[in-house]
Amino acid sequence: MKILLTLPKNVDQIKSGGIVRSKRKYPPIEFLYLGTILSENHTVKVIDGNAENIKLDKIKKNIERYGPEWVVISSEAWDFWGCPFPYGGQLSWEIGAFAKENNAKTIFIGPYASLTPQDYLHKFDFIVQNDPEIAVQKIIEGKTKERIVRFPVDLNMLPIPDFDLLPLKAYKQNEYPGLSLNNFFVLSGSRGCPFPCIFCLNPILQGKKYRLRDPSKVIEEIEILMEKGIRSFFFQDSIFTLNKKWAQTICSEIINKGLEINWGIQTRTDFTRKDLIKSMAKAGCKFYSLGVEHIDPSIQRVIKKIQPIGQVLKTIKMVLNEGIGCGVNLMMNFPGETLRTLMKNAKFRAWCDKFGIGGGIKPVIPFPGTELHKMQKFPNSIDAVTIEAGRYNKRPFYLFYNMYKRYFDMMSALHLKDSYEIVFDHRSNLSTPKSL
Ligand code: SF4
Structure with missing residues (x-):
């Protein structure tokens, strides 16, 4: 057929x-x-x-x-x-x-x-x-x-794919510093996520069961793509470092085979270990995207994604110290968001700017199937949700964030950026680590 x-x-x-x-x-x-x-x-x-x-x-x-x-x-x-x-x-x-x-x-x-x-x-x-x-x-x-x-x-059980099915020269990226813009390809070594984050589609789209592809197959795919001139890769896996042994094997294989590639990943801060980051850097990892979402503890509890600020900062420091570029994904407009919590996230974002850490703060969209969707009583169709969320995300929080960002941009333009310092509230008992 x-x-x-x-x-x-x-x-x-x-x-x-x-x-x-x-x-x-x-x-x-x-x-x-x-x-x-x-x-x-x-x-x-x-x-x-x-x-x-x-x-x-x-x-x-x-x-x-x-x-x-x-x-x-x-x-x-x-x-x-x-x-x-x-x-x-x-x-x-x-x-x-x-x-x-x-x-x-x-x-x-x-x-x-x-x-x-x-x-x-x-x-x-x-x-x-x-x-x-x-x-x-x-x-x-x-x-x-x-x-x-x-x-x-x-x-x-999936075969080694026939990459010639796709127009390989057409693929490019413009989002991950350190990775080549052209000769770029996306890899996927795992599917599924067992975590309960209330806004996330991943466990719905890929299932809650975490499934891994044999590292030897992932490496074979990289080698075939290298023969076709591809040198730059982004692992689309939601939490590349969730299974440390698996991630370590991928790194060891890249190092042992002398594969000269640059690559990036995305993960959580609580599955980031120093020895693994060292191996990743040695294997050519150039970009580390962290799903932080929100740094306020009360919002973290609501969204069921708890990553204490101390852990977030420690992870960022470990990544930067190994010479790997870092990006932080943040979100806003969760239930319980106030100007105080939004400002905290915005201050954190501004602090990230000081260290060349990329990423933005995206308004959340409560897609059907998520716990957030049920909590917010949004419509059931995806397009209706995105239209509704567009209105919802124009609430004062979003306007405030834009205003706040303009303020920092202005300070930056006036070379006053270093004159502000992020100070977290007393409960978290942390301020900016000087060593960063
Ligand atoms: S946000 Fe990350 S950790 Fe949470 S469910 Fe989604 S993929 Fe899993």
């Missing part, structure tokens, strides 16, 4: 954290394993509308010309496991409708499909929640009668 795997170009002019994120051209790694598995018995073509700047009309023309019997559409061009991009689903729906008009069967995958599958049953023939690889294969080969299909995979 002829199968087309495709995703649309992201919408332009959306800014977040100061980056025009629509320029992000990440490889759709969901298509890699899936395409490789399907290629065993079928003819597979991938059209990455985002990386190759292919407009919707051209994707439609490709469907007419190629005449696939099946079209698999992913809604997410940034991160298959990430938050659904506001309005991002709409272009996918258009592709789906066109494919149906051209007599193809359609399958919808990605975060939209995973979170509210019932909303898209009238737009697509089948909806796949979470891992796409085996679920899509079962649908195409007629091994399931369900229209909403979920089939978790064992990561070690």
Whole structure:
């Protein structure tokens, strides 16, 4: 059978954290394993509308010309496991409708499909929640009668992908200092997260069970990509350092094999150990993204992500001391947020600026399926939530943060940046460590 795997170009002019994120051209790694598995018995073509700047009309023309019997559409061009991009689903729906008009069967995958599958049953023939690889294969080969299909995979059963399915030269990043902008690729060595953070989609999209891919397979993928000229990698794993032994093995293999690459990861502060960071630095890790979210203890308790400020500062210090660049992800507008808690987070953000630590403070969006969504009584459709959250996030907190940020920017412009010092409240009993 002829199968087309495709995703649309992201919408332009959306800014977040100061980056025009629509320029992000990440490889759709969901298509890699899936395409490789399907290629065993079928003819597979991938059209990455985002990386190759292919407009919707051209994707439609490709469907007419190629005449696939099946079209698999992913809604997410940034991160298959990430938050659904506001309005991002709409272009996918258009592709789906066109494919149906051209007599193809359609399958919808990605975060939209995973979170509210019932909303898209009238737009697509089948909806796949979470891992796409085996679920899509079962649908195409007629091994399931369900229209909403979920089939978790064992990561070690996934093949070494055929990277030539994707336009490798098209992938770039502009977010991680220390990593090359071009010759860039995304890796994923694990899926799942066992933590209960009330705002996070990861345990919903990937499951609560933490699954690992054998380090030897991850290294083999890196080596194949290096042969194709790729030198820069970002591990999309939510908590790269959660299993220390696994992360250490990846580092040791990179060091022992002398693989000259630069790479970045994301993780929590409580799974960061000094000896592992040393190995990561030696293995070429150049960027360490920390999901801190909020530094106020009362908000941390509400969101069920407790990382004491002392631990956050210690981790940042360890990372910077090893010469690894650091980014800190912060969020705001959680239940219980006040000007006091917001200011605390904003002061912390300003303190990060002093040490060249990147990242921003993003307003939280209570996506369906999260505990936060239930607490806030938001609508059930993703687009309705993003519209509603847009209004919700224009509350005084957000305006205040922007005002606050302008104040620090102004001080910075006047070279007065060092004249302020972050002072945490008495309960945390910590101030800025001088050694930083
Ligand atoms: S925020 Fe991080 S630790 Fe918490 S559930 Fe999400 S991925 Fe897991």
